[in-house]
Amino acid sequence: MSKGETEDNDDEKQSEKTQKPRRRSWRRCKPEPSLESYIPPYLRRVIIPYHGDFCQTTIYHPRLLVHLMAEGFLPIATRGALLPKLHLQRSVIPLNDHHVPKSTRKKSKRFEMTLNREFDRIVEKCHEQHQHCWLYPPLVKALRAIHEQSQGVEAQVAEAVGPVRVHVHSIEVWMGEQLVAGELGFSVGGCYTSLTGFSSVDSSGSVQLAALGRLLRACGFGLWDLGMDMQYKRDMGAQLYVRSKFVETFHLLRVDEEAVLRLPPGQVNAREVIDNIPTLLQQMADGDKRNGSSPENSQRHVAKKSKN
Numbered sequence: 001m002s003k004g005e006t007e008d009n010d011d012e013k014q015s016e017k018t019q020k021p022r023r024r025s026w027r028r029c030k031p032e033p034s035l036e037s038y039i040p041p042y043l044r045r046v047i048i049p050y051h052g053d054f055c056q057t058t059i060y061h062p063r064l065l066v067h068l069m070a071e072g073f074l075p076i077a078t079r080g081a082l083l084p085k086l087h088l089q090r091s092v093i094p095l096n097d098h099h100v101p102k103s104t105r106k107k108s109k110r111f112e113m114t115l116n117r118e119f120d121r122i123v124e125k126c127h128e129q130h131q132h133c134w135l136y137p138p139l140v141k142a143l144r145a146i147h148e149q150s151q152g153v154e155a156q157v158a159e160a161v162g163p164v165r166v167h168v169h170s171i172e173v174w175m176g177e178q179l180v181a182g183e184l185g186f187s188v189g190g191c192y193t194s195l196t197g198f199s200s201v202d203s204s205g206s207v208q209l210a211a212l213g214r215l216l217r218a219c220g221f222g223l224w225d226l227g228m229d230m231q232y233k234r235d236m237g238a239q240l241y242v243r244s245k246f247v248e249t250f251h252l253l254r255v256d257e258e259a260v261l262r263l264p265p266g267q268v269n270a271r272e273v274i275d276n277i278p279t280l281l282q283q284m285a286d287g288d289k290r291n292g293s294s295p296e297n298s299q300r301h302v303a304k305k306s307k308n
Contacts, residue, residue: 032243038086040071040157047084055084060138062145062153066166069186070155072250074193074227077139090246091238093224095217099237100210100274107203108274111181112174112267113211119147119170122182122198129198143168143184155188157254164189164254169261171197173208173270180204183212190256192216193225209236211273218277220259223249 035049046064050056055073057064058081065075073084123140126133146153147168154163166188173181181204183197194212199205213236216224226233229240241249253259263273264284272280 032088035086038071038243038247043067043071050083053085053087055086057082057084060142062142065142066146066153066155067157069166069193070157070164070188070254072247074195075139075143076134077136078134079136082139083134086243087228087246088243089229089240090243091226091229091233092241092246093213093226093236093238095213095221095224097237098213098217098224100214104203104206104210105271105274108207108211109269109271110175111204111207111270113208113263113270113273114172114174114267115261115263116147116170118172118179118182119144119184121179122170122172122184125179125182125198125200126184126196129200130196133196135196161255165257167261171208171212173204173211174267175201175204181208183208187221187259187261188250188254190220190222190253190259191225191250192221192223192261194227207270211270214274214277215261215263218281219261220256222253222256222259225250
């Protein structure tokens with residue numbers, strides 16, 4: 001070994017001695033608050049934490065469901081009990097970034113779409129496809145009672161917030177006279193939540209979701225809540241919000257009074273909904289003005305103002 005090489009090795013050893021050891025940087029994640037902390041005081045008299053993401057109560061009254069939905073809970077049922085669920089992680093789509101695949105858009109012209117026409121048939125089709133799942137009769141009865149209130153049901157969630165309005169919706173997709181896809185959902189201000197759905201014809205489910213996403217955006221909704229995480233939801237562009245972020249976002253948007261789900265009366269081609277729904281809604285609003293009728297009289301759940 002040459003002298004030069006020895007000097008180089010000595011310099012490296014000296015450098016190693018003088019070099020400060022690297023500190024590992026640990027990123028500490030703030031723990032999520034307990035489920036109980038998300039139950040407002042006025043609801044703690046009637047629901048209690050049960051297991052995991054679930055609470056429990058034996059009360060199915062529509063007024064209780066309205067307040068649970070207004071707080072971001074999903075009203076899931078089992079035999080003999082209501083199990084309001086507030087997921088630790090919630091699958092959501094921010095509606096400013098909703099994308100429709102070209103293949104779905106191309107197939108959509110085979111289908112027609114309606115709103116709030118066939119609640120009971122949607123329930124029946126969901127039972128056929130998923131058995132009872134969580135749609136037990138007492139819960140269906142309470143959801144139907146809310147659905148039948150065309151102006152929604154008011155929920156007083158907090159003094160600082162004031163009342164918010166909750167609607168239960170049915171979304172229908174048709175192929176001719178055949179009901180081939182649809183879902184039940186609810187809206188609170190600028191948030192729409194999908195509860196459950198069915199599809200019986202190839203591509204009908206994908207078209208229903210694509211058209212609904214465009215409709216929600218055109219009606220001024222800011223957030224589409226899809227509940228639990230599933231791969232097909234990720235394929236649609238869904239993101240996972242931890243419970244604290246979801247509740248914070250939900251609470252900000254639930255006071256939006258202008259975002260109300262609406263669709264021109266009769267069957268509307270799904271391709272038209274995907275491509276031209278802002279124009280269709282504007283034409284609907286112009287027709288209301290010419291006829292001197294309020295939007296509420298022209299169709300159920302009609303917005304005061306549509307955000308395109």
